[in-house]
Amino acid sequence: MDAKRFAALAAAYGGDLRRWPEAERVAGMDFAAGDMGVSILRHAGRLDTLLDSYRAEAPGKALHDNVLRTADRHLTQRRRQRLWWLGLGLAGIGLAGAMAGLVLVTVVTPEAGSDHYVLDANATAFGDASPDAENGEESL
């Protein structure tokens, strides 16, 4: 690594080599051991010290609890949605089963053909057993 690249990296990432690109850290460490490297890092480190003084506050309890409450609300809603979809799915499966059954019955059950003898109230195994028929025989 040359002085130009070392200075460019210090100007961008500061004086702490842990923030530098991983691929250039080892070469940077070698250069940092020399006088020029020390001087460049010291200069960059001055701004780092100032930046370090600006600390962010930790989240308060109220914010923390609010975030957890919104999570709870969303997760409960999602659980309800999931149950609703499950119910809808089961209803759909039931309906599909009923439809399949209906189709199966329609396809498998044969239609009554014209050569089939259809029973009516007047026909018996003994032929025409109606009172009129008996009377007719007697009149012969």
Added chain:
Amino acid sequence: MKGADPDEELVARVGAGEPAAVQALVARKLPRILALAARMLGDAAEAEDVAQETFVRIWRHASRWRRGNARFDTWVHRIALNLCYDRLRRRRERVTDELPEVADPAPLPDTQAGEDAQRVEQALQAIAPRQREAIILVYYQEMSNIEAAATLEISVDALESLLSRGRRALQMILAREGAA
């Protein structure tokens, strides 16, 4: 981006509705998001709003989140930054309609560290938002150059340029203030 995502398993558990995972994710990400928003906006109340809105998006998308090209942390930072930008834009629109703000005449805090912190905060607000973003991601959020570039959707070279210009601008402002 190469390498395993340290948040992937936790996010999957959040997506499955595990309460312990929700608590762990909040503990892991809330301080980071709040710090990012506070430094981007320079306003604690607005930063809290941004943190809450970011988490609402996380809860909404956690069950469907798939890694793709970005890590979960990168995705979360992008959401938070977009929310910060919305607020900065609204602030600019409001400022053009209103009278310019008068500088706060209140004395700076007594301690040197407090004074420096306030100067840095003001200096950060004075530089270009893209430069501020780059410095916050790399310096304060401790992202690698590749992660920060992915979050900002720019090349690593462009990130380095933003960082250099941002740090130079900060140095100039702070030197004028007598801090650097």
